[in-house]
Amino acid sequence: MDEITSSSESPAGAGTSDDAGAPRRDRANRSAALLATLVAVPVTVAVAGFTFAKLTPDAPAAEPGPAATSAGPRSTAPVEMAAPRLAERPATVCRAxxxxxxxxxxxxxxxxxxxxxxxxxxxxxxxxxxxxxxxEPEPGDTDDIWVVNKVCWYAAEGPDATVLTTLDRETAVRVTVPRTYGAALQWVSPISDVVIASVPSGGDAPGGCTG
Structure with a gap:
């Protein structure tokens, strides 16, 4: 009897070389993939960090602290001042x-x-x-008399302030300037303009008032 062999059957040992090579190829592929992953992760992190830094708005710069010479809080409370009763004419002039x-x-x-x-x-x-x-005062020293914007002032120096009083007006105007503000005469300049406009000149001014 003739022996019939199916063509679908592989000869013994025919698949041995392929089966032995497959694990080696898989290991090589996995090693290559792992190496690619190890390289890609830091690059991805770096790119993501760079992108985040570009998209994140700049943090606002810290505001500078107050300088040692900066002014502190200033009071707005009423200032205590005396208000002696004035005759009708001086009262009218002072209101002006x-x-x-x-x-x-x-x-x-x-x-x-x-x-x-x-x-x-x-x-x-x-x-x-x-x-x-x-x-108005009667100054004894003309060195303390100053003309500022056509108004004659007598300057009396005190420990904490300079008191400037008009010498050529119908009624006296006194300006007290604390020493912390520096030269007192610079502060009466804008006030002199109002004095000229509202307080008439009167009487004979001292000799030092020419200027």
């Missing part, structure tokens, strides 16, 4: 003066006063004050 005073003197804002707003005014902290009414 205070009604024309500016809201600021240089960089000092006006503050309320405890008494006599029709004859008193105050600015800043420490307070620069303006008082209208009363008699």
């Amino acid at each position: 003066l205070t009604s024309q005073l500016p809201s600021t003197v240089r960089d000092l804002a006006q503050r309320p006063v405890t008494a006599g707003p029709e004859q008193n005014a105050a600015y800043g902290d420490p307070a620069l004050t303006i008082a209208c009414g009363g008699a």
